[in-house]
Amino acid sequence: MGKKIYVGNISPDADSESLKALFSVFGKVEKAYIVADRQTGKSKGFGFVEMSSDAEAKAAIEALNGKSCGGFTVKVNEAKSG
DSSP states (O other): OOOEEEEESOOTTOOHHHHHHHHHTTSOEEEEEEEEOTTTOOEEEEEEEEESSHHHHHHHHHHHTTOEETTEEOEEEEOOOO
């Protein structure tokens, strides 16, 4: 089973497809989505990506955390299970 990754400080212009494309460089993306406000439908600025393997998830986290994506410095780490 793969890992779920938290992605914070996402550009308001980003969508699930662009998030999936960004992470697919590091392996198979099982699922990618951006959390939206229920009332406005606008992005809350964070999302989650599920990678197919732990190794792929680790590579993506190491490569993308603290990097600029769409003019925003994204925070990428393992999602906390809760």
